Amino acid sequence: MFTTKSNQIFSQAIADYHRFDKVDMPIDNPYKNGSIEYLLYLKNWIDTVQWHLEDIIRDPHIDPEIALKIKRRIDRSNQERTDMVEYIDSYFLDLYKDVPVAENATVNTESPAWAIDRLSILALKIYHMAQEVARKDVSLQHVEECGRKLAVLRQQQDDLSAAIDQLLEDIAAGRKYMKVYKQMKMYNDPELNPVLYASK
Known part of the structure; x- marks a missing residue:
């Protein structure tokens, strides 16, 4: 199943990132450039770095200038994330380009890559x-609540994985x-964001 491989690669990328746990750590993608495995690893690495940038920017004591730089970096990361989704969808479009489409075929609510x-x-x-479940410096209530949330997340992962495999x-x-x-994101486009084109 495609999602079995995907979930393994995502876990690998997350584990690789947390060996250093630094948002500026260069990526060392172990897969062949251009392969779907390479794209999945890179996609999750981008997501992982952005996850931690989102944590950092919420520090109530953060210097405003640093916060602004991180916000700009998150904006760039969002664009990279969108680009990666489109690359992954291009892989599927090419993979299935010769499949005869049934007369009553329907389109899905979202593409495989999204x-x-x-x-x-x-x-x-x-x-x-x-x-959070493994923490020793929190209350038993915290651990139990996070354990229940973790069970829901794992069920959600199983359900979403099955739905993606069925879609494919x-x-x-x-x-x-x-x-x-x-996606046609407008906020980064100097021709479409009114604040950017008004500042020219």
């Missing part, structure tokens, strides 16, 4: 919730077809 994006974020939630099976069989829209 569902995989949610799966990547879930892997991060599971890792960090498990860290349906596309491979022609029961569904891919229709991918570019």
Whole structure:
């Protein structure tokens, strides 16, 4: 199943990041450039770094200038994240380009890669919730509450994984077809963001 491999790669990327736990640590992607494994690892690495940037920026004592730099970095990261989703969808579009589409085939509510994006974020939630369950400096109530949340997250991961695998099976069989829209993010575009084009 595709998601079995995806979840393994996400866990690997998260573990690799946390060996150093530094947002500026350069990525050392172990997979062949251009392969789907390479894209999945890179996608999750971007998500993992952004997760930690989001933590850092919420420090109530953070210097405002540093916070602004991090906010700009998060904006760039969001664009990279979107680009990675589109690269992964391009992989699927190419993989299934010759599949005959059934006359009654339907389009899914989201593309495979956007569902995989949610799966990547879930892997991060599971890792960090498990860290909370393992803490020794908190109350038993905290541990128990986080344990219940962790169980829900793991169930969610199972359900989403099954749904993605089913979607890919349906596309491979022609029961569904891919229709991918570019995200067209406007806030980073100097031609579309009114604050940016007014400042020219």
